[in-house]
Amino acid sequence: MSQAMRSEVAESWHRSAAAGVDVGAESSPITLPEDDLVEYRAAHALAPVYPLLDDALGEAARACDALLALSDHQGQLLWVTGTTQTLRRAEAIGFVEGASWDERLAGTNAPGTSLVLDRPTMVVGAEHYRESVRPWNCAAAPIHDPITGRILGVLDVTGGPDVASPQTMAMVRTAARLAESELTRLGGPIPVPHMIDGEVFVRADVTVQCLGRREAVLTVRGKAQVLSRRHSEILALLATSPRGLAGDELALLLYEGDVPATSTLRAEMNRLRGLLGEEVIGSRPYRLLVPVAGDWNLVRALLAAGDVVAAMRHYAGPVLPHSDAPGVVALRENLHGELRATIVASDQADLMAAWTRASWGADDYEVWTAQRDLLPATSPLQPLVRSQLARLDLEFA
Numbered sequence: 001m002s003q004a005m006r007s008e009v010a011e012s013w014h015r016s017a018a019a020g021v022d023v024g025a026e027s028s029p030i031t032l033p034e035d036d037l038v039e040y041r042a043a044h045a046l047a048p049v050y051p052l053l054d055d056a057l058g059e060a061a062r063a064c065d066a067l068l069a070l071s072d073h074q075g076q077l078l079w080v081t082g083t084t085q086t087l088r089r090a091e092a093i094g095f096v097e098g099a100s101w102d103e104r105l106a107g108t109n110a111p112g113t114s115l116v117l118d119r120p121t122m123v124v125g126a127e128h129y130r131e132s133v134r135p136w137n138c139a140a141a142p143i144h145d146p147i148t149g150r151i152l153g154v155l156d157v158t159g160g161p162d163v164a165s166p167q168t169m170a171m172v173r174t175a176a177r178l179a180e181s182e183l184t185r186l187g188g189p190i191p192v193p194h195m196i197d198g199e200v201f202v203r204a205d206v207t208v209q210c211l212g213r214r215e216a217v218l219t220v221r222g223k224a225q226v227l228s229r230r231h232s233e234i235l236a237l238l239a240t241s242p243r244g245l246a247g248d249e250l251a252l253l254l255y256e257g258d259v260p261a262t263s264t265l266r267a268e269m270n271r272l273r274g275l276l277g278e279e280v281i282g283s284r285p286y287r288l289l290v291p292v293a294g295d296w297n298l299v300r301a302l303l304a305a306g307d308v309v310a311a312m313r314h315y316a317g318p319v320l321p322h323s324d325a326p327g328v329v330a331l332r333e334n335l336h337g338e339l340r341a342t343i344v345a346s347d348q349a350d351l352m353a354a355w356t357r358a359s360w361g362a363d364d365y366e367v368w369t370a371q372r373d374l375l376p377a378t379s380p381l382q383p384l385v386r387s388q389l390a391r392l393d394l395e396f397a
Contacts, residue, residue, distance in 0.1 A: 008117060009127045011357065012108040015116070016129040017381055018371075019104040019350035026132050027094025028106040032076050037098045041078040045152050046070060046143065048186060049179045050079055053155060057175045062086075066159025067095065073151045073310075075102035075112050086159065093132050095158060104309070104350055106130065110138035111154045116313065118142055118151060120173045124164045137164040141176035146184040149207060149219070150298065150314075155179065206280065206292045210236050211299070212317020220276070230254075231272050233325040239294045240331060244287030253327025296335055308342050312351055315339055318360055336360070343367065349374045353381070356388070365392050 005013075032040060041047060050070055058081055061068040067082035067090055080087070080097050090096065094106075103112040107129030114121040120141035128134045140156035155176045157163055209217040216232035218225055227235065237253050238245065247266070251259045273281045282289045296319050302311035319332040343351045344367060352371045355361040372385045 005127070008113070008121070009108060009123065012103060012113045012116070013129055014357065014381070015103055015350055015353060016107040017379070018353035018375075019348075021103075021105070021107040021129060023107070023129060023131055025107075025130055027092065028099045028101055029094070030096075030098045031074075031100040031105075032078075032098040034098060037078070040072075044072060044078060045145070045183075046072075046078070046179070049143075049182045052182055053175055053179055054079075054081060056178060057155075057157065057171060060171065061157050061159065064159060064162040066157050066163050069095070069111065069156040069158060071101065071111050071115075071154045071156065073115070073153055074100065075106070075115055075154070076100050077111075078153070082159075090158070093130075093136070095136075107133070109133060110140035110158070111156045114140040114142055114154050114156075115151065120169060120176070122164070122169050135160075137161065139163060139169045139172045141173045143176045143179045146180050147207075149209075149295075206288075206290055207294070208235055208239055208292060209295045209316075210319045211295045211315060213320065214322050216320065218276075220280075227275075229320075229323065230268055231275070232320055233323055233328050234268065234272060235292075236294065236296075236320060236331065237325070237327045238281070238286060238288050239292045239297070240327075242288070244282070244285035246285045250286055254325050256324045256326060296331070299339065300335060303338060303342055308339075308346055308348075308351065311339060312343065312354055317358070321360075340364070340367070344370050347374060349379075349381075363392060363395075365389070365396070368392065 053070060054068060058068045062081070062083055065083060065086050067080055067086055069077050070079045071077050077095070077097050077099050080090070080095065082090070095101070100106065101109050101111045103109070103116055106112055108123060109128055110121050110123040113123060120139070122137075122139045124137045126134050128136065136158055137160065138156055138158040140154050142151045142154050144150065145152055155172055157168055157172055162168070207219045210232065215229050216227045216235060218227050218235065233254055234250070237250065245253070247262055251262070251265050254265070269281070269283070269286060280288065280290055295314065295316070299311045299315050302308075302314065318336050320328050321332070323329065323332070340355070343355050349371055352367050352374070355367050356364055356371065361367060368385055368389050372382070372389065375382055375385065
């Protein structure tokens, strides 16, 4: 192994260790048996674009004895194609249709790590957490719903030395964008049946991203723009109040301390309406006239559905963390507290590790303590956890 390691790989090894992945495990588990796999992938949102991906990238992958794979948003491999010889070699590490390559089960690998980071990722040779996978190289890129922005799955090329190149990464990234363009042309993805997919999400022409951001990013029919902080706060409050808010109600949620004259709020609303259009924001009461999807609502829905892993994956940070608007503060604290409590109660050390590695959880004494108590005494993470608890004892004694 090289004497140096990329930070994103080191972080992934940390998550893999916290999840209890065995470095010596030979293969990844099958989470979709063949009978379920056939039905599941036929109904999957990426089924209409898989032939296009295979046409664009499959032949090139097979020509260099590599595999083309497409997973769902949970890291389960739905399609794996390649030469017979390469497919047989891949069976030994469990890189087969129906297997899960989520980091929590398979350790550091390009499809699983790309899911966590939500960006194109390459993992080369010894960077893989499991020893059995280290002879392989892989390059992967997430594919997003062009309307909601959620991850639908991950496109991956896995093979030998030829895969470990910038050209492969560029090809995979381009093919993933091609799939998103095709989904846009088709009018967005075909929704996966809830009974199979299990993920709750809102499909809308307008999306608002507030998690971990100073100002919200508003996307209307594919066009994104950054809002001012005040407009970010207003939009977040309206998106959380589908029945609308009277002027005095909105003012109380928006302004800290003394509420200014009604003309101040009216002027802000007029500017926001001019920016978005009268067809988006109504008045008397102030309300949104079109479906609006918020990234914080997706996290709330996933928590309600019991999918804390996906909720944590989508949680990019507290809602508008620099806002002092009372309504936003309440929204932020409620979501943050609910997610934190769910993680503490989950008894999953990898989720706790992800929380404490983030800026908002680095000083969370209770979660560090829960990790210490949950991890085996022989875990390689115990010294790190205990050192962080000692740091917090000194700082906050």
